[in-house]
Amino acid sequence: MKKRIAVFASGTGSNTINIINYFSEHPSIEVSCVLSNNKSAPVLKSASDLGIISYYFDKKMIEDENGKVSEILDEIQPDIIVLAGFLWKFPSHLIQKHTNIINIHPALLPKYGGKGMYGANVHRAVLDNKEKESGITIHRVNPIYDDGTIIFQERLQITPEDTIESLQQKIHALEHEHFPKVIEQLLEENTH
Numbered sequence: 316m317k318k319r320i321a322v323f324a325s326g327t328g329s330n331t332i333n334i335i336n337y338f339s340e341h342p343s344i345e346v347s348c349v350l351s352n353n354k355s356a357p358v359l360k361s362a363s364d365l366g367i368i369s370y371y372f373d374k375k376m377i378e379d380e381n382g383k384v385s386e387i388l389d390e391i392q393p394d395i396i397v398l399a400g401f402l403w404k405f406p407s408h409l410i411q412k413h414t415n416i417i418n419i420h421p422a423l424l425p426k427y428g429g430k431g432m433y434g435a436n437v438h439r440a441v442l443d444n445k446e447k448e449s450g451i452t453i454h455r456v457n458p459i460y461d462d463g464t465i466i467f468q469e470r471l472q473i474t475p476e477d478t479i480e481s482l483q484q485k486i487h488a489l490e491h492e493h494f495p496k497v498i499e500q501l502l503e504e505n506t507h
């Protein structure tokens with residue numbers, strides 16, 4: 316039986332789609348489902364178009380210990396839960412139950428993390444502070460926003476010409492390059 320990934324995403328889902336494609340022909344790992352808190356998130360349609368079961372849920376469905384999200388995860392029994400542009404805080408009851416949960420953040424944590432720090436807001440803050448570098452962080456999820464143990468970081472240089480859009484593009488490229496590989500590595504380490 317393949318190792319199973321459950322992905323949570325709130326928006327466009329370029330990381331989610333990249334992860335689905337990366338594992339689509341993988342011998343021992345598969346994306347089992349995509350879950351989104353945003354009914355009109357493009358990621359829901361893109362994932363279903365790729366044949367991945369996709370679910371929408373609201374606040375109650377994720378926060379309730381016996382809610383729909385808990386039920387779905389109980390059934391799938393994912394080996395890893397991946398937050399890929401998921402903008403709500405992940406509830407404690409799910410963190411207690413599922414120990415292997417990771418998140419990707421578009422900056423070099425511990426800087427530029429916390430509530431409200433997502434997507435373009437992060438890049439704007441980095442540029443406003445005239446940082447010389449930024450990057451990506453993949454970390455374990457605990458009950459505090461962007462606070463769990465860091466698993467992986469990759470840096471990039473910021474140039475004077477960079478804008479929010481150009482930085483976002485560069486960050487996305489780094490995320491797409493590394494996120495699936497880090498997931499794969501974590502799941503393969505678990506086998507031994």
Ligand code: GAR
Nearest residue numbers: 327328329330400419420421433434
């Ligand atoms: C990604 O850059 C991810 O790092 C960021 O949202 C973007 C989602 O893009 N996550 C956060 O900011 C979490 N605090 P995508 O929908 O194209 O994958």
